[in-house]
Amino acid sequence: DVFSSVYKLKLLAIKEGRLLEIFKEYKESISSGKIMSASLNILYDQLEHTVNVSSRDESYQENPLNILHLLHRYLHKWPLVLDNVFCDSCLISDPERDFASAYNKFKEDCPDWPIEYDLQGAVRSLLRLRTTYILDIDELITGEIHGEKTEALPWDLLELILVETEALQMLDETIQWCDSILNSFQNTLTEQSNRFRISIIQTKARIYHKASFTRNAAKILEEFKEEGTLSVKEDYQLYLKESTDNLENLDEIASVKDWPIHKREIDNHEKQLCRGKQKKSTQESSKLYCYYSNTRIPYYKAKAEEMNKDPKIFVFHDVIYEHEMDFLKREAYKKFQRSGLQQYGKGVDNSDDIRLSYTGWVWSTDLTARRVTHRIHLITGLDTTDRSLFSSSEAYQVVNYGIGGFFNVHRDNLYNPIWGPPAGEDHESVRGSGDRVATWIFYMNDVREGGATIFSELNTRIPVEKGAAAFWYNLLPNGEIDTRLLHGGCPVLLGSKWISNKWIREEGQMFRRPCRLQYNATT
Numbered sequence: 001d002v003f004s005s006v007y008k009l010k011l012l013a014i015k016e017g018r019l020l021e022i023f024k025e026y027k028e029s030i031s032s033g034k035i036m037s038a039s040l041n042i043l044y045d046q047l048e049h050t051v052n053v054s055s056r057d058e059s060y061q062e063n064p065l066n067i068l069h070l071l072h073r074y075l076h077k078w079p080l081v082l083d084n085v086f087c088d089s090c091l092i093s094d095p096e097r098d099f100a101s102a103y104n105k106f107k108e109d110c111p112d113w114p115i116e117y118d119l120q121g122a123v124r125s126l127l128r129l130r131t132t133y134i135l136d137i138d139e140l141i142t143g144e145i146h147g148e149k150t151e152a153l154p155w156d157l158l159e160l161i162l163v164e165t166e167a168l169q170m171l172d173e174t175i176q177w178c179d180s181i182l183n184s185f186q187n188t189l190t191e192q193s194n195r196f197r198i199s200i201i202q203t204k205a206r207i208y209h210k211a212s213f214t215r216n217a218a219k220i221l222e223e224f225k226e227e228g229t230l231s232v233k234e235d236y237q238l239y240l241k242e243s244t245d246n247l248e249n250l251d252e253i254a255s256v257k258d259w260p261i262h263k264r265e266i267d268n269h270e271k272q273l274c275r276g277k278q279k280k281s282t283q284e285s286s287k288l289y290c291y292y293s294n295t296r297i298p299y300y301k302a303k304a305e306e307m308n309k310d311p312k313i314f315v316f317h318d319v320i321y322e323h324e325m326d327f328l329k330r331e332a333y334k335k336f337q338r339s340g341l342q343q344y345g346k347g348v349d350n351s352d353d354i355r356l357s358y359t360g361w362v363w364s365t366d367l368t369a370r371r372v373t374h375r376i377h378l379i380t381g382l383d384t385t386d387r388s389l390f391s392s393s394e395a396y397q398v399v400n401y402g403i404g405g406f407f408n409v410h411r412d413n414l415y416n417p418i419w420g421p422p423a424g425e426d427h428e429s430v431r432g433s434g435d436r437v438a439t440w441i442f443y444m445n446d447v448r449e450g451g452a453t454i455f456s457e458l459n460t461r462i463p464v465e466k467g468a469a470a471f472w473y474n475l476l477p478n479g480e481i482d483t484r485l486l487h488g489g490c491p492v493l494l495g496s497k498w499i500s501n502k503w504i505r506e507e508g509q510m511f512r513r514p515c516r517l518q519y520n521a522t523t
């Protein structure tokens with residue numbers, strides 16, 4: 001899939017420029033003889049403008065609505081162009097044949113040509129963004145997200161959104177979308193838009209029925225009891241039959257805001273942290289300092305910022321150079337794979353509900369990577385070298401998040417306290433190297449909005465800052481798991497988030513981070 005890496009989507013957008021060229025060549029090759037049909041002309045005009053902008057401006061795909069439009073074009077607009085070129089009544093001659101062969105060749109050479117699964121995933125991501133950052137649905141429909149304006153969402157995308165909200169059992173969310181869509185209709189309805197409107201009303205009634213507001217559901221469809229399609233009338237009859245009381249006693253439809261809490265999507269603590277709504281108390285944050293931290297060598301001081309006192313969480317600013325970040329991204333891209341999730345006893349899980357990103361592992365074999373790894377050693381004092389056996393750290397896990405990319409809260413340690421090490425699943429290099437004693441994360445670009453790293457039990461939020469790194473210990477000095485370090489990556493609202501994880505193993509740290517005299521010392 002492509003929707004799980006914004007970087008991949010950017011490449012896909014650039015490639016689309018070639019499709020437009022193919023279309024343009026076709027248009028020019030036939031202009032002398034016959035003329036292009038009206039519907040093809042409309043398609044051409046629509047695509048020309050958008051694709052020109054989208055394929056040339058790299059930052060265009062950093063907006064999730066633009067990504068939806070991009071996937072929608074690949075899946076539903078371009079096939080339509082192909083169909084129209086080969087319409088039944090048309091005479092097929094050289095221009096059509098040239099167009100088709102160029103189009104098919106392009107598709108063959110494009111391993112990332114999107115599939116419906118991508119569009120579905122992108123819609124689900126939009127919904128995750130919507131509920132995490134409480135985006136305004138009216139604005140989204142008109143193409144506005146967080147103050148950025150782009151094209152309005154077409155009907156078939158709106159329909160898909162409703163299919164997904166319903167499939168995800170987000171009942172109140174479905175109603176809110178239905179209401180916003182219904183409000184967006186102007187007074188003058190064409191036959192087509194009226195049909196669409198009725199289908200939305202039908203969906204709305206169905207959701208009220210699912211939420212056990214049966215009388216409300218019937219009331220919503222009451223206006224169609226005489227005239228309306230068969231299926232609308234059938235729904236109406238069904239809801240009416242199931243209603244215990246008659247409709248006359250019902251004045252108003254129960255607004256979703258008045259629905260009982262168990263029927264609504266809840267705003268949880270993690271979402272609030274992502275929005276920056278949950279904060280530390282002034283007393284707590286006043287104890288957090290910034291300072292130049294000593295390193296292993298006297299002439300290098302690191303810009304340290306404390307993010308949490310106990311357990312300690314640090315951010316080190318300006319610890320990686322532009323060319324080093326470019327190197328890591330470039331090397332990782334060559335080995336990109338959909339991010340999995342190592343879970344004890346379960347192997348690798350590729351679920352979209354847990355983590356949405358692409359991953360490439362980069363070893364410190366090259367001088368550039370070795371310098372970076374050495375710098376982490378200088379700052380933390382830990383042995384960070386990675387080697388093929390008994391390695392003190394893992395290779396860089398370079399990650400690029402997808403549309404609305406995120407990582408649910410988790411802990412980084414691999415060992416299960418009862419069963420011990422993840423037998424057979426650990427990479428050869430770190431087998432026998434112990435658990436992930438510490439985590440180091442490089443942030444390798446600025447994310448325009450969203451994407452912070454949050455620690456849900458510590459009210460700590462680290463905003464993404466290019467060139468900075470986060471650092472913390474996952475284990476207590478006695479080797480036990482520090483359960484307080486539950487953390488996650490917030491969904492990326494605008495931008496493309498690149499990070500590099502460096503997990504430092506226990507092996508090699510016995511003199512660098514010795515256990516304390518007191519068995520259960522926490523620092």
Ligand SMILES: O=C(O)CCC(=O)C(=O)O
Nearest residue numbers: 407452453488489499501
């Ligand atoms: O993306 C983030 O901010 C957190 C990533 C993370 O926790 C991980 O990759 O283990």
Ligand SMILES: [Fe+2]
Nearest residue numbers: 410411412487
């Ligand atoms: Fe993590």
